[in-house]
Amino acid sequence: MQTITTRPFPASRKKHVSGILYPELKVPFRVIEQHATLEVWNGVTRKTPNPDVWVYDTSGPYTDPDQTVDVYTGLSQTRRNWVLGRGDVEELPDFSSEFTRNLLQDSQTFPNIPRPLRARSGHNVTQMHYARRGIITPEMEYVAIREQERLEGMQEYIQQHAGQGFGANIPREITPEFVRSEIAKGRAIIPANINHTELEPMVIGRNFRVKINANIGNSAVSSSIEEEIEKMVWATRWGADTIMDLSTGKNIHQTREWIIRNSPVPVGTVPIYQALEKVGGKAEELTWEIYRDTLIEQAEQGVDYFTIHAGVLLRYIPLTARRRTGIVSRGGSIMAKWCLAHHQESFLYTHFAEICEIMQAYDVSFSLGDGLRPGSLEDANDAAQFAELHTLGELTRIAWKHDVQTMIEGPGHVPMQLIKENMDEQLKHCFEAPFYTLGPLTTDIAPGYDHITSAIGAAQIGWYGTAMLCYVTPKEHLGLPDKNDVREGVITYKIAAHAADLAKGFPGAQIRDNALSKARFEFRWEDQFNLSLDPERARSFHDATLPAEAAKTAHFCSMCGPHFCSMKLTEDIRRGMQEKSEEFQEKGLNIYLEAAGVEQPT
């Protein structure tokens, strides 16, 4: 087994917060310790401590030196008691899927598979169902706590600019009741399969922090189970809020089992991929029975959300005929091929109500796939794309009738001036169900840099109201991402999501920015590194030119050198202002500061 990355972040420790409704909750945060501010003023050194900065932490126990992780055992099944405690599930004697049962003895199989849970007959175990009945679940209180910034002692950092939310409705404090009401309305989801009890719940919705997803998974030409587990750990380390296992190669079932048992974040899949493998890659041979068994197989493993391309209707396919790049969604093109071969609507559409019944028995959330998303700028916002979006809205209504949690996938390749229309149409036609977009990429001409072409679009659409951003790595269009690509993609998307949170005015979003800028201004280099999204890279870039320990407190860096450091000069200026101010005060004058209407520095 290849090594799993477990080193903690520098100057950081894991802290857990308990609930009020549910005192047993242990909601994880990463707490970054800061150095004191040192000021030399008239020859006297004054040392002022700086508070810990609490940050949202997706990395699970892997970054906690107090916890031992054994990937052969899997993570602790913390949620199992919560699920069982609701009294509406049963432990099945065996897996419902024959396909699963046949693989249990396979040498690649995870050694410690839990017994599958399912809703008892006549019960609905979705978070939406509870929410609509007025029940606040442990999951809801958990995510409410998780969304908050720690504000105590942060007075100096709390200031932030007013946001522009384009109709979002973000409260000053995220309460468990607010979470419940958002889920009840369909405006947010907590993807949390009752069979993935290892996960640390998180919420996806326009009125919460913008989330990011990282795609991992092997393909027929590359990658192994070990690599995929490490990619999951690696992606969540850098900040992935969910991962999707898009494996299409060998051992799809087993790979997924290993990933889920070890994943602290929700896991999504596209079940049609595996169904296609079951029929030897021949789309036209897919059947509802094979697909249905695949859904149950994956639901009993604990997949938290399914991408289902049920909006690809027969009559929309000709709308793609004149496109520059046709159908670029894998699932979309598989279903289109099936529809044409059979000349009928897909079984995803015709059996949608039955799919809802499966979803509600395990609390799997829908991610209604945009099978007809544009794959090039030229195809953006075209008739095919928006026709499918309207159908996804109709399907959302059906899912909600079954109390099944639902989000909607979005594009793709879209030039900047057309991005907002995507958000507006989605809000309107899908009734504010959370939007989950891939980028969008704002130009087609930069393969090798598509994490950047798409981060530009992702930040904007996140600002406009998208709830989760699916990352794009530098390898997009060119090959399967490796670990470096995953890190680059995740950090890039954390930037986009955070920029969106700031622009929307999410309460407390600017605390980390303010803390880091304060550290920067005070030449606390270590704190600047530690507060950054990627402390290891920040440090190594600094040390590339100034590796000496002394440089970590120097009042300059190699970018400008000592004479040209503006921050160093500003120190002098402020002292100058202070001295001038004192001088003038003695003379009964206070020219500088009064003229500018500014209070004096104290």
Add this chain to the structure above:
Amino acid sequence: MQTITTRPFPASRKKHVSGILYPELKVPFRVIEQHATLEVWNGVTRKTPNPDVWVYDTSGPYTDPDQTVDVYTGLSQTRRNWVLGRGDVEELPDFSSEFTRNLLQDSQTFPNIPRPLRARSGHNVTQMHYARRGIITPEMEYVAIREQERLEGMQEYIQQHAGQGFGANIPREITPEFVRSEIAKGRAIIPANINHTELEPMVIGRNFRVKINANIGNSAVSSSIEEEIEKMVWATRWGADTIMDLSTGKNIHQTREWIIRNSPVPVGTVPIYQALEKVGGKAEELTWEIYRDTLIEQAEQGVDYFTIHAGVLLRYIPLTARRRTGIVSRGGSIMAKWCLAHHQESFLYTHFAEICEIMQAYDVSFSLGDGLRPGSLEDANDAAQFAELHTLGELTRIAWKHDVQTMIEGPGHVPMQLIKENMDEQLKHCFEAPFYTLGPLTTDIAPGYDHITSAIGAAQIGWYGTAMLCYVTPKEHLGLPDKNDVREGVITYKIAAHAADLAKGFPGAQIRDNALSKARFEFRWEDQFNLSLDPERARSFHDATLPAEAAKTAHFCSMCGPHFCSMKLTEDIRRGMQEKSEEFQEKGLNIYLEAAGVEQPT
């Protein structure tokens, strides 16, 4: 001397276009050759050629195997005849600056320095002056040709989405007369010092393509002359439209000379840096006389634009007292320190008219520096920043009275929801003089990735109307960029600028996107690489998993593998539609296509 990068781009050759008003012009383009499209249809292979794609080329003769470059000689002084031909300049017997004269025998001095030119007494040699007198210069026709896309034979690629220009006024065709009128109005500049006759003229203005600048230059702790020349060549290779030499270390004068003599793009500087070196780094010892001599020294070398922080007024400095990060512009902090020490307005402000007289004698353009730009989100759009912007507007009026070309520098660190206000204020208070912004960075928390935090903001402000984007590299805030950082920064900013051109609807902007997407869809991997902003990286990323030559025509890549390639599936779908269509046509039906209101594929 370290090796200068001269390899041409793959499948590319340099072509030159001559003028109509000035037939001797040789306006450079890079022409990318494409492979033919191969279609197998009913067993017959049809080969359809694809046209050459012409792209804007900033790389000068370095990427042209037909030209020999010798950095000891410098580039051809093509513009010298144009300048002399206007009959309004004189060749000086010697350099006006004593500082320059003293360095001529220095061992580091460039061996082939041209004799300096200056406007004859009573003459004004700026492009703005000519433009206002109705004269279309060779420079104006040159940039008009350069801004155009080559449209002949591109019918299949010409389609693009309508732009949203926020009041920009981009014509369908850029004519020399349009260039002249934009320059006359102050809405555009052609930075082109009469002493930098090696340069290939380019235009900066809201109604032209968005440009990017790359900062190079040594600092006291790093870098050599050789490295800086190669950085210039390297930056323009990847697409820098101008470079700024921000050297603050040793041999500033000589480094600049080598760069200018070898630079095909305009070179900007911040003269106060060198002036500060002349007084041993003590800001308060700066004088107008030293600064004035530095301006003349640099103007006679051929610097094309000067960043001058003349808007830092005494009364604005206290407005920065409560800022999170004070004054972060190097020039701004130097001038603030001077103002405070002397308790008077800076010589940049008090001698502004004299500075204009120097500018007009050499046609150096102003880049009015934003010395009080915000260095952290918290300081964005504050009183200090906007107070200075208003003063820059007043100075623009004075510069324009002298017919001196002027652009305005902008921030900095700005959260997304506050970016547009920057553009709106600038347009309003600076009368549509071109805006030239640094990013802006949309969050402070990602040192090591600030090319990305800032590209998000740069694309937006470019869309809103900024004419030139100053790049930010991954090393921002951490150290001096190396070659890899320069490449990463330039490509990232080309993406932002191009995304802005697309969003504004610049005519022809989408041609390259359409061509690349067509190549992608047709599995012309080589063409996909060759049409991209960084062909070398695109190819190496692809080859990381599928290095074999055969994979360059394969109908899949390692991202999805052969069974899951949506584009491969779309081919099948289109054939399916075609066959169905034929089948139904025989039966007198045409269900698919008519239902969708789409013409049949032919």
